[in-house]
Amino acid sequence: MKESIEHKALRERGLRITQPRIVVYRALADVKAPLTAQEIVHSARLVDQATVYRTLELFVEAGIARKVNLQSGLVRYELNSDDHHHLTCTRCERVEDFRGCHVEKISSHALAHSRFFSTITSHSLELFGLCNSCSRT
Amino acid sequence: MKESIEHKALRERGLRITQPRIVVYRALADVKAPLTAQEIVHSARLVDQATVYRTLELFVEAGIARKVNLQSGLVRYELNSDDHHHLTCTRCERVEDFRGCHVEKISSHALAHSRFFSTITSHSLELFGLCNSCSRT
DNA sequence: CCCTATTTGCGAATTATTCGCAAATAGGGT
DNA sequence: ACCCTATTTGCGAATAATTCGCAAATAGGG
Ligand SMILES: [Zn+2]
Ligand SMILES: [Zn+2]
Ligand SMILES: [Zn+2]
Ligand SMILES: [Zn+2]
Numbered sequence: 129m130k131e132s133i134e135h136k137a138l139r140e141r142g143l144r145i146t147q148p149r150i151v152v153y154r155a156l157a158d159v160k161a162p163l164t165a166q167e168i169v170h171s172a173r174l175v176d177q178a179t180v181y182r183t184l185e186l187f188v189e190a191g192i193a194r195k196v197n198l199q200s201g202l203v204r205y206e207l208n209s210d211d212h213h214h215l216t217c218t219r220c221e222r223v224e225d226f227r228g229c230h231v232e233k234i235s236s237h238a239l240a241h242s243r244f245f246s247t248i249t250s251h252s253l254e255l256f257g258l259c260n261s262c263s264r265t
Numbered sequence: 266m267k268e269s270i271e272h273k274a275l276r277e278r279g280l281r282i283t284q285p286r287i288v289v290y291r292a293l294a295d296v297k298a299p300l301t302a303q304e305i306v307h308s309a310r311l312v313d314q315a316t317v318y319r320t321l322e323l324f325v326e327a328g329i330a331r332k333v334n335l336q337s338g339l340v341r342y343e344l345n346s347d348d349h350h351h352l353t354c355t356r357c358e359r360v361e362d363f364r365g366c367h368v369e370k371i372s373s374h375a376l377a378h379s380r381f382f383s384t385i386t387s388h389s390l391e392l393f394g395l396c397n398s399c400s401r402t
Numbered sequence: 403c404c405c406t407a408t409t410t411g412c413g414a415a416t417t418a419t420t421c422g423c424a425a426a427t428a429g430g431g432t
Numbered sequence: 433a434c435c436c437t438a439t440t441t442g443c444g445a446a447t448a449a450t451t452c453g454c455a456a457a458t459a460g461g462g
Contacts, residue, residue: 197334226375238363248394
């Protein structure tokens, strides 16, 4: 029988496979948009909130998940599947993923002009706009 | 005698010129890096914290300031001077500005592939890395 | 199955953010 | 300069978000 995806993710990084971690992983996997810690706390009532926060931190450190900052200011988390970013509606908060981020030109230009940095390890890019249904009204 | 920059910023948008607004504006103007609401609260002890929060929101709505999300998850604010972004050290939190963001190619590509959006109104871009002094150790 | 290092749940402390309302005040009109 | 009123502020307290300490539960190696 096949090993589940969440077991695999945890095992591959030498993390213990526990109920709370599986629950949090699935919460993230089940939804399309990035979630806040509180959203996960409320959806997964079985897991204590302190554990949810601890688990999310752990996931980020382990590279299983990553933080996403949309306009609101709340930190959100999503599975670190691959290189994609978000298009977010500033009115209704709808989120759509997009791929094809070629940020290298920008970042190498930034590096070339930098006085204090010589390495860039990651980036975040968020696009904001109005979704079609919001711009209709 | 010349009108001060903060008076100008407020007057131009039809906002009342008040002590707290001037103090918050100066707090933002005096520092290079984006500040959190709490940092401003603690630096400008004269202004009540509720007022600081209200003022920052007001500044964002009026276009005087904007929110900046660095890695930590805390919302930061900076004056909306012009189009620049940040290079942030993930170890020591040092922040350096950079210019020359040509995100149009990325965003038009994203739009072309989007099912739900046809306008992009703004974006945020943050680069992360290690600053020279941190990468030395 | 046992043993131990890890992880969890709980309760409570911190910290961040927001509210309601009475007192203070900015700015237009006189 | 003085009034008047709509706005804004300060205060106190409510609410929400995040973190802590520690004893009890448990994953996983032997
Ligand atoms: Zn929308
Ligand atoms: Zn990218
Ligand atoms: Zn550094
Ligand atoms: Zn840009």
